[in-house]
């Protein structure tokens with residue numbers, strides 16, 4: 212028997228090349244040795260199995276160039292010396308296009324670039340494949356031969372699968388070499404911009420919501436059995452999609468249906484099935500086949516800028532992920548990670564408020580979603596949990612893997628994926644700075660929010676979950692100015708019954724420790740859909756069957772809630788406000804229903820509050836023309852500026868393209884707010900503001916300038932707003948506001964910022 216070098220492959224004629232390579236790669240990774248020697252072994256081994264005279268690994272550097280990191284066959288002196296510029300030569304072209312380059316006569320190809328130091332002039336044929344991971348180009352794996360060799364599809368497939376495994380090992384740090392590691396980290400670092408949903412900064416590690424399964428086994432021990440596994444997974448996938456399409460609820464929902472139809476089309480695509488089969492027949496596991504086919508398709512799509520095709524690619528990625536979950540034996544609803552890191556940065560294509568609450572809030576550091584807008588309810592929940600969150604972070608899911616390090620900067624709207632050490636240290640400083648600022652605000656906790664000229668401003672918090680209530684104590688706020696009762700409904704999978712509602716209100720009241728709470732009657736609809744109530748899709752849900760419109764049609768819903776609130780506030784005071792009131796007549800109907808219900812409970816001698824105050828939210832501009840009629844009916848008014856602004860400007864608050872197009876700090880909305888406040892004064896009815904604008908220092912300063920003395924905001928905003936108030940002279944800002952409105956100031960924000968700077972207001 213001939214003796215073999217220990218790192219030489221055992222080649223048996225019948226064993227597919229890929230399987231041999233995979234087996235050997237596993238061994239190499241398990242062996243001791245530094246990163247460079249591992250890369251050297253990989254190229255030597257791949258060259259041997261693929262019967263190539265040359266095998267090289269080029270890794271991408273920060274400037275986009277490709278550096279030769281390891282080679283078998285080329286001049287060893289060229290390693291770490293040869294660098295190809297972006298798009299230079301066939302290797303550069305492979306990286307640029309993200310697809311294999313297969314050239315039997317490479318030297319006569321117009322893109323060929325001759326590098327004398329490598330000694331490659333004697334090699335005629337070349338096969339280069341990109342080393343891709345999570346859509347990121349890490350480098351290029353190349354084989355070359357003297358002969359004019361026509362590399363087969365099998366060769367291409369084998370080299371691509373090898374590149375995939377190499378990529379995983381590079382990222383997992385298995386090829387640990389100080390220099391290689393540093394280069395790899397640089398090529399992997401990415402920054403994605405998004406819209407701020409909830410402010411703050413977070414450092415942590417990625418958990419993918421409905422995560423992609425990470426393939427760890429690449430070669431199949433029994434290809435025949437593997438083919439069976441693949442076939443049964445395809446059948447299961449198709450059946451699951453058919454079932455989803457048949458569901459009555461989805462059948463009426465156009466968007467979902469379109470997506471599912473597209474998935475079904477892909478799932479029945481013969482080309483896809485054929486490519487999967489071929490990959491398994493070449494020795495890959497079914498899982499690795501799915502990943503490999505997906506990567507190839509992604510690489511092709513990288514070249515296609517057409518948004519339609521990019522969207523189709525996203526569908527295809529999702530479908531592949533579903534398939535991987537089936538292969539891993541996980542149900543598609545099983546989305547929670549078994550072991551969530553203590554510093555979880557949750558990354559999702561889309562996320563509902565209920566889903567977010569499925570995660571352990573103690574371990575959640577931040578959230579990044581590909582859709583979502585600042586006014587959506589997942590943003591509300593993120594704020595309630597006090598975690599920074601970004602929305603509209605396009606492509607983020609494809610750019611990360613579970614466990615990757617990530618930093619969310621929800622001050623500038625950026626997420627840093629796999630950040631470099633200097634970025635991490637800069638952010639650690641930022642976090643420390645914020646902690647100091649929080650400490651400063653914390654020190655103001657028990658200081659009353661009084662302006663320099665002695666005007667007391669009532670600062671309340673907005674809440675909606677029991678979680679929020681601890682912020683009341685922490686922030687030192689005066690009470691809860693808006694308790695969004697629908698959140699309990701949104702986080703529950705079925706309609707909460709009377710006693711369950713009452714119990715949760717009791718918990719909230721108890722947690723408030725005697726501070727007042729303004730409950731808001733159910734505000735469902737618009738951006739707050741409940742799957743168990745909204746069976747019919749509306750064209751314009753924000754203008755649709757929502758909030759009080761729904762409650763007046765489904766009186767049982769409102770009655771049940773009223774009874775639950777009466778029970779929970781028995782013997783005390785109930786403050787309740789009605790959302791989305793559009794006419795005074797609507798308020799009359801609500802009042803009748805409220806009085807009738809309370810009368811009934813009292814007559815029956817059942818527990819009920821001693822005092823009640825019934826208010827209206829001011830969110831619909833039609834009320835501007837019925838102010839006196841409205842104020843005659845109510846005990847208080849709270850301005851919901853989020854909705855009021857969307858209706859005043861006709862700009863959908865959930866549509867990022869238009870949501871921030873109009874500034875609330877401009878003449879029209881400020882005049883509207885002033886009119887409401889003046890009407891309140893005429894009728895001696897308090898008017899407060901509880902939309903997002905109350906939580907931003909400059910906006911809050913403008914509100915005080917208009918005359919508001921009670922505002923309600925997200926708990927995290929209380930410290931900054933209080934600090935602003937303590938440095939403000941209320942009569943000065945009132946005069947300034949009067950002047951700016953009278954002159955119809957065109958750039959109100961700039962003018963107010965200038966005022967704040969000159970007057971030394973902390974903003």
Ligand code: PEP
Nearest residue numbers: 851852853854901902903
């Ligand atoms: C508002 O519209 O301003 C408001 C406070 O209510 P929500 O954001 O819950 O619609």
Ligand code: MG
Nearest residue numbers: 830851853854
């Ligand atoms: Mg509203």
